[in-house]
Amino acid sequence: MKKKLATVLMGIMIFTLLAGCAGGNKATEKEVNTDGNAAEVKATEGAEKEVKAEEPTTLHLAIFNYANMDDMDAVLKKANEITLRELNIVLEIEVIPGSSWQQQMNMILSSGEELDIFPAFATPLATYVANGQVQALDELLAQYGADIPEAIGADYLDCGKVSGKLYGITTNRDLAAQNGFWMRKDLCDKYNIDVNSLKTLEDIEKALLTIHKGEPDLYPVVPQSNAVPVGISNWDDLSNGLGVLMDYGKELQVVNLYETEEYKNYTETMHRWYQEGLIMKDVLNNTETSESLVRSGKAVGAFAGMKPGFEEQVQRDTGYEVVRINLAEPLSLTGNAAGLTWCISSNSKNSEAAMKFLNFAYTSFELNNLLIYGIENVHYKYVDKDNNIIDYADGLDANTTPYSPSLGWAWFNQFKAAIWNGNSPDYWNELAEFNAKAIKSGAMGYTFDSSNVKAEITTCTNITDKYVRALQAGVVDPKEALPQMNEELKKAGLDKIIAEKQVQIDEWVKAKGNQ
Amino acid sequence: MSNLQQTKVKKKNKKRKRDSAFFLMMLPGLTYLFVNNYIPMTGVIIAFKELDFSVGILKSKFVGLKNFTYLFQTQDAWLITRNTLLYNFAFIVLGTLCAITVAILLNEITVKWIQKVYQTTILLPALISIVVVSYLVFALLSADNGFINNTILNALGKEAVSWYTEPRYWPIILIVVNLWKGFGFNCIIYYATLISIDRSYYEAASVDGASRWQQLINITLPGLKQTVFTMTLLSIGKIFYSDFGLFYQVPMNSGMLQNATNTIDTYVYRAMSQLNDMGMASAAGLYQSLVGFVLVLAANKIVNRYSGSEGIF
Structure with missing residues (x-):
């Protein structure tokens, strides 16, 4: 008898439970309806x-x-x-x-x-x-x-x-991108740096070394949160950097960016900067924006994408007047x-x-x-x-x-x-x-x-993830890391991706000519 | 003969009647399990499809095993499989040892409030989000401001270490972090088993003159055996999965550490961040669960063979 009672009670419980759910549904439906009506x-x-x-x-x-x-x-x-x-x-x-x-x-x-x-x-x-x-x-x-x-x-x-x-x-x-460098103007003035003479990475390096000597507590260069700092940008990365067009994409010849002389020089420069103490030690683990680091008096400047009105924007964000040095021409990709x-x-x-x-x-x-x-x-x-x-x-x-x-x-x-x-x-x-x-x-x-080379891209992405940030931040020596990365990329089928891109671009050009 | 059959049927009916309340009680749970865990399983077909949402899952092109190839084609296949398996193996072995030891020690404490304090302290790390943990680790290991570089190594007169670019330290760091975060939870489970062991065994043993150590070996450990088997078997099912937060967040996605920190999950994540291919992602998931399934069956069989049906099924 007790068992029977339990069964019945259980049944009632479940029924009310389900009914409760159903009721809830109805309520929301109604709400939706009134909303729709409104x-x-x-x-x-x-x-x-x-x-x-x-x-x-x-x-x-x-x-x-x-x-x-x-x-x-x-x-x-x-x-x-x-x-x-x-x-x-x-x-x-x-x-x-x-x-x-x-x-x-x-x-x-x-x-x-x-x-x-x-x-x-x-x-x-x-x-x-x-x-x-x-x-x-x-x-x-x-x-x-x-x-x-x-x-x-x-x-x-x-x-x-x-x-x-x-x-x-x-x-x-x-819609175009232009990479450059910006830094606090007051520090340039303090150390008698002629702002107008700063054109290349080497000029900036000299200026930063002077500032670094006088202000050892400031990081001369900080990254934008955890993004890789980039001081050059004269290539078309063709959506993922695995196979690029160099020289502002003037020639439609797809090449491996990481084997170019320019990339090698750039990463070597950055590694030198890092060893000279110009780049923040925790560059790979930073989570603060470069603007906030400058604002709080911890840093001098940073690499950034430039656009009209950039100085005004940074000045608003940091509270310091800044100088801007363009390191490349604006490029549309x-x-x-x-x-x-x-x-x-x-x-x-x-x-x-x-x-x-x-x-x-x-x-x-x-x-x-x-x-x-x-x-x-x-x-x-x-x-x-x-x-x-x-x-x-x-x-x-x-x-x-x-x-x-x-x-x-x-x-x-x-x-x-x-x-x-x-x-x-x-x-x-x-x-x-x-x-x-x-x-x-x-x-x-x-x-x-990417549909024909998906497997190659998965592997190559893992390889570039491993090296590129550290290379571009100057943390590792490109003399060892670059050849190593290129070897791994070759094995992972980078050449196949490059060839595929070349074929697609040639066809794209042909189709465009026919239009 | 027919009489016997009749009584059998009657018994069956009676049994059915007696248990019907329990079956009813199971119903909501079963429904939930079916809707939430079984119906979505049909989604495994995505692993064999080139997904095109404009025509839907069922009508998408069937590509066979093509989605799986990227997992094995790469030179990293060996590395990520090795990392995943070895780390999980270390976590299971060290985690279990650690949890059991601490559970036994907890059990030996007789002052109630001290015991409670320890219990809470041990469990605390398990409740901290892995992102917060990654910053706790960063506070220790940061190149510029880290505690270890600035205080400990400095005091010892040793040179600072660039922790986030040196893969060789990371197996130890990851194991320590995982133990610190995870053992408290397991410890509680073992402790719960310990206090359920009948006290009279211990009383009898001490009357017979058994030392503490002998009691531990002959009463406590055998009492824990079943729980250890169950917990281990459950972890073996997940041996092909890795804790994404631990391997991605804690090393702060530092590329230079990849040889020590890349596991199947982080590899798939990095690959898919470029491609967003659902077919390939589900292929990885299916592969992991299949291997896990086979391993659980095998491990359960081994346990059953060597210790006489102590496995979980």
């Missing part, structure tokens, strides 16, 4: 005002954030007013923390969750293409995106092409522009509306300004209306703002937006000129397809 109500209100009979299309968009974007809902509401008015489109934006962006995007795209537009960032565009997660955009662009090529330039648009088809559209930002491109997901059922939206997004001042800087007088205020210069709204600063203006480079076209206080009023033109005047690598627009 959006519909909003939409119909807007539509009535605009006397548009058609139901608005909802586009799902994803974006990453590294700083506070808590006010996205308010911004989105404003953005929807614009898109509803202009395009009869309603946006739903999902903000994903930058630290988990790659994993979450992988989940979203492979689970078939609704997503129309997202930036291919961190995970290479070519990978999304190989996985079939993004749509080819050529036809859509021709039909609905006529203003986009003009907005970002045909050269840079081509960088979103993989095997001849367009999959991603880059944003307007510093596929990789720079393809570093972040907006894509339409292959799950999207509204690809036409998505392209219409993109076309609008790359040209609209109103929308770009809103998405980048937030709402006027809530998040930002004009300090110079004529020159379009803005700053944080009253009572806000970089730490307290609920909508951080730090994603200008990721939203569609910041050249259409206002300029942040502290930059020159001509900043966007300067940046556009920097992009336009940069040397274009001969292989710009070509994207490497």
Whole structure:
């Protein structure tokens, strides 16, 4: 009898347990429903005002954030007013923390969750293409995106092409790269260093040695967090550095970077610097940014990627006036522009509306300004209306703002937006000129397809991981490490990757000539 | 004859009735296990596919064993397999010895509150995130500001060591870190077994004049045997896996240490950070679990043969 009772009780327990779960599900469903209704109500209100009979299309968009974007809902509401008015489109934006962006995007795209537009960032565009997660955009662009090529330039648009088809559209930002060195100006003045005479690594070395003698407690050169410091950049790394085009990609001859005279000289110089005490001892394990190390009075300078307005930016971040020495010409590569491109997901059922939206997004001042800087007088205020210069709204600063203006480079076209206080009023033109005047690598627009040499790449990546950071930071002697690495790379099939790249580039050139 | 059958059926029915409450109790757990652990197993087919999300997993191209080749083709295959196996072997042997020793010592402490303090202190490292551990290690080993270089080696008049570029020290460093972090947890399990050994054995032994040492050898250790077997068999199942945090975070991804720190997991991670190929990644996972599965079966068989069905199944 007791057993029977137990069975019955157990049954009831499990039933209530399951019922509990089911109830929970129902509740969330209801919530979703009311949400949907709310959006519909909003939409119909807007539509009535605009006397548009058609139901608005909802586009799902994803974006990453590294700083506070808590006010996205308010911004989105404003953005929807614009898109509803202009395009009869309603946006739903999902903000994903930058630290988990790659994993979450992988989940979203492979689970078939609704997503129309997202930036291919961190995970290479070519990978999304190989996985079939993004749509080819050529036809859509021709039909609905006529203003986009003009907005970002045909050269840079081509960088979103993989095997001849367009999959991603880059944003307007510093699309060329130029490596150089920067350091505190006050120290140069103190030790009577003529800043204008500093041109090459050797000049910098001499200057740093003088400073190092006088200021033994400062690290003369620090890395940017744990990134490898790079003082030269005159090659096209063809997406992974395994087989490159030297001399700014002028000749389309793929070679092994690590066997070139330039690389050898550079790593030897760095090793000498390291032995002379010019490079921070913990260079490989550093986690602080070079700016914060300089700000806290621990360091003199660092290697960095240059762009217009760089000195002003560093001065803001460090509190010191700095000098900048360019060590290479600005160079445009596929990789720079393809570093972040907006894509339409292959799950999207509204690809036409998505392209219409993109076309609008790359040209609209109103929308770009809103998405980048937030709402006027809530998040930002004009300090110079004529020159379009803005700053944080009253009572806000970089730490307290609920909508951080730090994603200008990721939203569609910041050249259409206002300029942040502290930059020159001509900043966007300067940046556009920097992009336009940069040397274009001969292989710009070509994207490497790794599918034939996957196994070789896995091994070679492990080998370069082993040596490259230590070599470029000067920690190891290139006389021993370089030949050793090259031997290992040879065994691992680097030549096969180089040959594959050469074949692909030759074909790419041929296809381009035929167009 | 038919009578006998009838009683058998009746007994069966009775048994079924008696146990039905237990079966019902198992149901939620089984459902969970099925949904969470068994259904996803169908995903192993990804290891044999060139995944294309636009057509879905099932319709993607079947490529046979192509996804596996990169694991064996490379010159590093031997190195990463050796590292993974040797480290795990060392962890199992040293970890078990360490945990048992400390558990026995704990058991000998008679003052309750001191015992509790030790227990907590020992368990504490197991609760610290591996990223924090990596910075604790860095605080000791940093070339510029590290405790060992600046204080200990300095005081001994020895030259500073560049820890993060010298692979030869790392097998010891990693083993020490792993022991420090892991033995507390195992120790608690062994300790729990120890206190469940019947006290009367010890009383009888001391009446018979057995020394402490004899009691340890003849009562304590045999009492622990079953737990040691179970724990070891469970670890052997994971012998082809490595603790990613320990081998990637603790050496701070320092490339120069790769010969001593690259294991199957870190190798696959480094390779996939360039390719993001799900097929190849799942191939590595499948390979690891298959080898682990075979090893567990073999180890269990050996245990059963030599100590008479003391294995876990």
